[in-house]
Structure formats: C-alpha cells, structure tokens
Amino acid sequence: IGVMAATRVYSTAAYWIAGLGAVGLSLSPKFGAVLSATPVGALGGVGVALFGMIGVLGARIWIEGKVDFSNSTNLIIAASALIIGISDMSWTKGDYTFSGIVNATLVAVIGYRVLSSIASSRGNN
Template sequence: MIGLLGAKIWRENGVDFGNPLNMMPVAAGLIIAIGDTSLVFSDSFSLSGISLGTIVVIGLHHLCARIAPAHMKTPVDASPRHRSSSTTARSDGNDGDGVAGEVDTLKPLR
C-alpha cells in the first residue's frame, strides 16, 4: 500500500522512469522495502523494510547521479513546471494555468 502511494506521488510529479537514473534506485528500494530484507549492525540496531528501502533509494540516486554519463543526466530546464501556491479557482473554471474546465487535483476547489 505504501509502495503504491509512493508511485502515485512520483507519477503526479512527472518522474521520468524511462531514465535508468530514476528507475534503478526506485526498483532496488521498492524490492528491499516490500521484501523481508534487513541489515543488522549490532544486537540492538538493524534496518529493515521501509527504512532500509528509503536509505537505498536516496543513496543509489545520488550515487547514480554522480557517476552517470552526461547524456543520461536530465537538463535543468527539462524539469516539470512548479505549480503556483494559489488555491482559489476563478468563476469560469479556469485557474489561469490550464484549459477551462480542467480539474486540477492538486488545487482543491473551495
């Protein structure tokens, strides 16, 4: 369930899973988080499940970004647009950044 929620968040934010720099860390982290994997450091401390999967995703993402060839890295200007912080809708159904009548799930109507 938590894995699906994470996938929903990545999809809504436009993460490009066609890029191996994004896919490889996420796949490894999900397998570790969903599976029964643990890393034991001592008798009193171990990492397992979601905590270990999260650390793997973060660590692998930064490692892959550091060692990847230039053609695999995403240019800065290709990142998704950031939404404005306005949460009010205009009376015509167009909030100024989309097609009139388009429903934006990130900006609830009031």
C-alpha cells in the same frame, strides 16, 4: 498516507487524537485481550489493504511528480527501493538491526546520489 486515503480525513489534529487514544488503549490489558482475539486472517487482510494502498499512493506521487522512468537511474533506484521495502530485507550491525523500510530509504536517498553522480561524470544526464 494509506489511512488518510481510505478515510479521506486529512486533518492532522484527528490523527493526533487517534494516536493519543491508541496509546491510552495500549495501556489497558482488556483492550489488548480484545485485539488478541481478532482472527489472524482479518488482521492480515487489513494489513494487505493498508500496505497496498500505501504502495499505490507512492506510485501516484511519482506520477503526479512526473518522475521520468525512461531515465535508468530513476528506474533502478525506484525498483530497488520498492523491492527492498516490500521484502523487508534487513541486516544487523552489532546491536542494531536495520529493517526493510530503513534500507529502502537508504537505497533511495544515497543510491540516487551515487548513481546520478556517476551518470553526470559519464555525461549521461
């Protein structure tokens, strides 16, 4: 979403071609060496811009969807999922590690269902 917003290219075919090209380039050790020579600060700056755009576009989707943040269920779920996703909070169960984005998604999907059913049972809809 962030790359689409930055480039204003919304064709899925373009992203398929870019993805296949990236996979092809990943098989080249010389291209890997060029990427390794990229300064960490430059990659960090690109990462900050890209993830920042993804976050802002998510907020725009909430605004366009007219999400009611005066509803405490919506507010607590959005806040919790956002912080868990940003902080990359992870947990391990056996051989599996669940990263921040997975946990944020679980909080958003499962947490919303749980809190909204509690609110419904209390008559706080």
